[in-house]
Amino acid sequence: MNEIAKKLLKDVTGLEDMPKGAYNIRENSKTVSRQSSENIEIVGKEDKSGIDIIVKSNTKSESVFIPALVSCGGVSDLVYNDFFIGENADITIIAGCGVSTGDSCDGSEHNGIHRFFLGKNSRVRYVEKHIGVGTGTGKRVIDPVTEVVQEENSYMEMETTQIKGVDSTRRFTKANLKVGATLVIKEKLMTHGEQFAESKFEVDMDGEDSRVNLISRSVARDYSRQTFISKISGNTRCMGHSECDAIIMDHGVVSAIPEITANSLDAALIHEAAIGKIAGEQIIKLMTLGLTESEAEAKIIDGFLN
Amino acid sequence: MNEIAKKLLKDVTGLEDMPKGAYNIRENSKTVSRQSSENIEIVGKEDKSGIDIIVKSNTKSESVFIPALVSCGGVSDLVYNDFFIGENADITIIAGCGVSTGDSCDGSEHNGIHRFFLGKNSRVRYVEKHIGVGTGTGKRVIDPVTEVVQEENSYMEMETTQIKGVDSTRRFTKANLKVGATLVIKEKLMTHGEQFAESKFEVDMDGEDSRVNLISRSVARDYSRQTFISKISGNTRCMGHSECDAIIMDHGVVSAIPEITANSLDAALIHEAAIGKIAGEQIIKLMTLGLTESEAEAKIIDGFLN
Numbered sequence: 103m104n105e106i107a108k109k110l111l112k113d114v115t116g117l118e119d120m121p122k123g124a125y126n127i128r129e130n131s132k133t134v135s136r137q138s139s140e141n142i143e144i145v146g147k148e149d150k151s152g153i154d155i156i157v158k159s160n161t162k163s164e165s166v167f168i169p170a171l172v173s174c175g176g177v178s179d180l181v182y183n184d185f186f187i188g189e190n191a192d193i194t195i196i197a198g199c200g201v202s203t204g205d206s207c208d209g210s211e212h213n214g215i216h217r218f219f220l221g222k223n224s225r226v227r228y229v230e231k232h233i234g235v236g237t238g239t240g241k242r243v244i245d246p247v248t249e250v251v252q253e254e255n256s257y258m259e260m261e262t263t264q265i266k267g268v269d270s271t272r273r274f275t276k277a278n279l280k281v282g283a284t285l286v287i288k289e290k291l292m293t294h295g296e297q298f299a300e301s302k303f304e305v306d307m308d309g310e311d312s313r314v315n316l317i318s319r320s321v322a323r324d325y326s327r328q329t330f331i332s333k334i335s336g337n338t339r340c341m342g343h344s345e346c347d348a349i350i351m352d353h354g355v356v357s358a359i360p361e362i363t364a365n366s367l368d369a370a371l372i373h374e375a376a377i378g379k380i381a382g383e384q385i386i387k388l389m390t391l392g393l394t395e396s397e398a399e400a401k402i403i404d405g406f407l408n
Numbered sequence: 409m410n411e412i413a414k415k416l417l418k419d420v421t422g423l424e425d426m427p428k429g430a431y432n433i434r435e436n437s438k439t440v441s442r443q444s445s446e447n448i449e450i451v452g453k454e455d456k457s458g459i460d461i462i463v464k465s466n467t468k469s470e471s472v473f474i475p476a477l478v479s480c481g482g483v484s485d486l487v488y489n490d491f492f493i494g495e496n497a498d499i500t501i502i503a504g505c506g507v508s509t510g511d512s513c514d515g516s517e518h519n520g521i522h523r524f525f526l527g528k529n530s531r532v533r534y535v536e537k538h539i540g541v542g543t544g545t546g547k548r549v550i551d552p553v554t555e556v557v558q559e560e561n562s563y564m565e566m567e568t569t570q571i572k573g574v575d576s577t578r579r580f581t582k583a584n585l586k587v588g589a590t591l592v593i594k595e596k597l598m599t600h601g602e603q604f605a606e607s608k609f610e611v612d613m614d615g616e617d618s619r620v621n622l623i624s625r626s627v628a629r630d631y632s633r634q635t636f637i638s639k640i641s642g643n644t645r646c647m648g649h650s651e652c653d654a655i656i657m658d659h660g661v662v663s664a665i666p667e668i669t670a671n672s673l674d675a676a677l678i679h680e681a682a683i684g685k686i687a688g689e690q691i692i693k694l695m696t697l698g699l700t701e702s703e704a705e706a707k708i709i710d711g712f713l714n
Contacts (some may be wrong), residue, residue, distance in 0.1 A: 336683075350670050357669040362683055364654075364662050370684035377642075377668055378676035 103127070103134055106173040106235075110200030114169045114231050125167035126153050131179045142166050142193070152182030152215075155195075159188030159221065170199045170214060175206025175240040182215045187256075189221040195228045199244055201268070203236035209269075211243035218249070220256035220283075228260045234267030241269040248275040252283035254309070259286045264299065265407075266292065272300045279340075281309035289318040290407045293326035293354070303332040307340035307369070316344040321403055322354025333361045336369025346375040349406060351399075409433070409440055412541075413479040416506030420475045420537050431473035432459050437485045448472050448499070458488030458521075461501075465494030465527065476505045476520060481512025481546040488521045493562075495527040501534045505550055507574070509542035515575075517549035524555070526562035526589075534566045540573025547575040554581040558589035560615070565592045570605065571713075572598065579607045585646075587615035595624040596713045599632035599660070609638040613646035613675070622650040627709055628660030639667045642675025652681040655712060657705075 103111070107129050111117055120127075120135060124142035127135045131151065138144050141161035145154045155166060172179055185195065199212045220226060234242035244264075252258060264271060277285050285305065293299050305314045314334060322328045334342040348356040358375040380402050388398035409417070413435050417423055426433075426441060430448035433441045437457065444450050447467035451460045461472060478485055491501065505518045526532060540548035550570075558564060570577060583591050591611065599605050611620045620640060628634050640648040654662040664681040686708050694704035 348670075350673055350675075352673065354673070355669070355671050357667060358679070359665065359667040360681075361663060361665040362681060363664075364656050364683040367656055367658065367660070367685050369656075372680075372682045373664070373666075374678075374680050375666075375668060376678045377670040379673050 103129060104173060106202050106204070107171045110171045110173060110202055110233070110235065111169055113233050114171070114198040114200045115167055115196050117167065121165070121167050123164055123166065127167070128170040128181065130172055130174065130177050139164065147182060150182050151180060152184070155183065155185045157185070157187045157191045157193055159190055161188065161191040161193055163192065165194040165196060167196045169197065170212055172201040172210045172212050175203040175208035175210050175238065177210040179212045181213070185216070185218045187218065187220045187224045187226055190223045191221065192225040195226060197228065198231040201234045201242040201244060203238055203240035203242055205238040206236065206240045207238050209241035209243060211245065213245045213247070215247045216249070218251065218258065220250070220252045220258060222254045223256060225257045226259070228258065230260070230262045232262070232264040232268055232271065234269065236267070242267060243270045244268050245272045250275070250277040250285065252277065252279050252285060254280050255282040257284045259288070261288045263290045264292070265290070266294070268297065270298045274302045276304045277314070278306045279309050279312035279314065282311045283309055284313045285315070287316045291318070291320040291328065292323070292407065293321070293328055294323040295326060296324070297326040299326070300329045301331070305334045305342065307334070307336050307342060308338060310339045312340045314342045318346045319407055320348045320356065321351065321407065322348065322356050323351045325353045327355045329357045329359070331359045332373070334371060335363045335365060336371050337365045339366065339368035340370070342369070342371040344373040348377045349403065350377060350379055409435060410479060412508050412510070413477045416477045416479065416508055416539070416541065417475055419539050420477070420504035420506045421473055421502050423473065427471070427473050429470055429472065433473070434476040434487065436478055436480065436483050445470065453488060456488050457486060458490070461489065461491045463491070463493045463497045463499055465496055467494065467497040467499055469498060471500040471502060473502045475503065476518055478507040478516045478518050481509040481514035481516050481544065483516040485518045487519070491522070491524045493524065493526045493530045493532055496529045497527065498531040501532060503534065504537040507540045507548040507550060509544055509546035509548055511544040512542065512546045513544050515547035515549060517551065519551045520553070522552065522554045524557065524564065526556070526558045526564060528560045529562060531563045532565070534564065536566070536568045538568070538570040538574055538577065540575065542573070548573060549576045550574050551578045552580070556581070556583040556591065558583065558585050558591060560586050561588040563590045567594045569596045570598070571596070572600070575603050577605045581608070582610045583620070584612050585615050585618035585620065588617045589615055590619045591621070593622045597624070597626040597634065598629070598713065599627070599634055600629040601632060602630070603632040605632070606635045607637070611640045611648065613640070613642050613648060614644060616645045618646045620648045624652040625713055626654045626662065627657065627713065628654065628662050629657045631659045633661045635663045635665070637665045638679070640677060641669045641671060642677050643671045645672065645674035646676070648675070648677040650679040654683045655709065656683060656685055
């Protein structure tokens with residue numbers, strides 16, 4: 103791995119070096135390092151680029167790292183990763199993608215197609231950070247597609263973060279929840295320059311007592327544009343909630359289009375969205391405490407996203 | 409007017425007889441009675457079916473009645489009504505539509521295309537009730553299209569109610585708000601049987617300090633289906649709020665699809681929606697006070713819609 107890739111790895115996963123346990127590190131469309139553990143097996147796919155991550159039933163408190171790095175311009179990476187989570191397992195997955203185009207005027211993109219199959223009573227915490235780096239004109243594009251199938255009483259928490267440097271992203275997340283399954287998605291997004299970000303969710307609550315909670319917090323700066331689309335269908339006794347809070351700054355534009363459909367008498371669905379700029383009073387309050395205007399702004403945004 | 413039409417007139421407008429002041433009563437695609445007042449002139453259109461309602465500037469505290477009645481099956485009514493509201497006027501418009509198909513197996517429909525042009529500083533309260541009556545298999549359809557253009561500092565409040573008997577409705581309301589203009593829409597809807605209702609709003613806030621507030625409350629009973637769609641664009645300093653609360657009963661299905669887009673840093677937009685059935689505790693509470701289950705249910709729905 104070159105220095106750029108090492109820096110990206112640290113920014114995306116927090117890792118300074120190869121982690122213990124299971125991991126697969128992908129750089130410029132190829133696996134550069136892979137390790138399975140006793141309970142988590144990682145196998146390369148034979149028919150296409152990507153891996154199967156197979157987690158044994160009852161695996162507890164283990165983590166698996168699967169970052170994808172693009173360390174130069176002119177790369178178009180497409181990867182298929184499938185996660186098979188055994189019954190009663192309880193694991194953390196650290197994913198994420200860093201794209202660096204350096205001073206190149208060629209763009210690079212990473213498209214990850216992830217599928218998660220959560221066995222009965224399993225629990226997954228999925229942490230994903232997307233970053234882009236580069237001073238050239240090459241566009242950095244990340245378009246992830248995520249598909250989740252949750253068996254009985256499984257629990258999945260997804261934390262996705264995209265704070266800077268990604269010029270264009272279209273994120274599509276689809277989930278199907280069986281009896282008693284719970285899905286929590288926490289999305290944090292900040293766009294600047296002329297970036298574009300779209301985040302789309304489609305959740306079918308087919309199982310009784312399934313639950314979903316989508317929480318999106320975003321900041322659109324400069325001339326950036328964001329679209330948030332969520333579609334929650336309650337097809338049985340279930341609870342769904344989506345909320346989208348966005349701060350606009352400069353000339354940022356944000357659209358929120360949540361859709362909730364109750365197809366069952368026993369579905370309880372709620373959504374909320376609010377879009378606006380930072381209230382002037384909040385800034386003045388912090389300025390009276392000695393902060394400059396831009397420090398006050400930064401503090402408010404930091405608090406909002408964290 | 410026949411007895412059926414008289415009864416519809418009363419149900420839609422509350423009128424037992426012809427009102428004082430300006431009115432236009434339409435029955436089965438024809439004007440059956442019309443009267444202008446000193447300040448409110450009603451003129452038949454020459455190129456198509458419908459009327460122009462011209463309200464003089466500074467007209468205060470006057471009402472105009474313009475109900476449309478369909479008193480038999482097999483009628484397909486299409487009417488174009490344009491309202492020109494003079495500056496500083498402050499009036500109430502009582503509109504609404506009653507469709508009775510009796511025991512006919514032929515359906516009837518009324519489609520009203522209404523346009524409102526509100527002059528500077530004018531105020532309009534628009535009250536509209538839609539009802540359907542009939543024991544035959546003929547479908548009763550009401551598809552209103554409303555277009556509102558509000559000049560500086562004008563105020564419009566629309567109260568629309570559809571409680572029973574309309575088999576299918578597609579309502580489309582579009583508004584453009586200039587500087588300081590305010591639009592308030594309160595929609596009440598109850599569907600039953602196999603009825604279908606769609607309510608769609610599109611509001612452009614182009615003027616600084618314009619405001620919109622959309623409030624929809626609905627109940628979907630039996631096998632009825634409802635879709636609520638709102639699209640609010642804040643294009644300058646403005647405030648927008650939409651809320652959609654729906655109670656589902658039996659096998660009712662409700663979708664809410666609100667869209668808010670902030671195209672300006674100074675747009676503040678909020679929407680909320682909640683769909684669910686009546687909480688069991690609420691019913692039990694009222695039953696301990698001596699009500700039967702269905703009385704308790706009726707009381708809760710009544711409170712919710714009023």
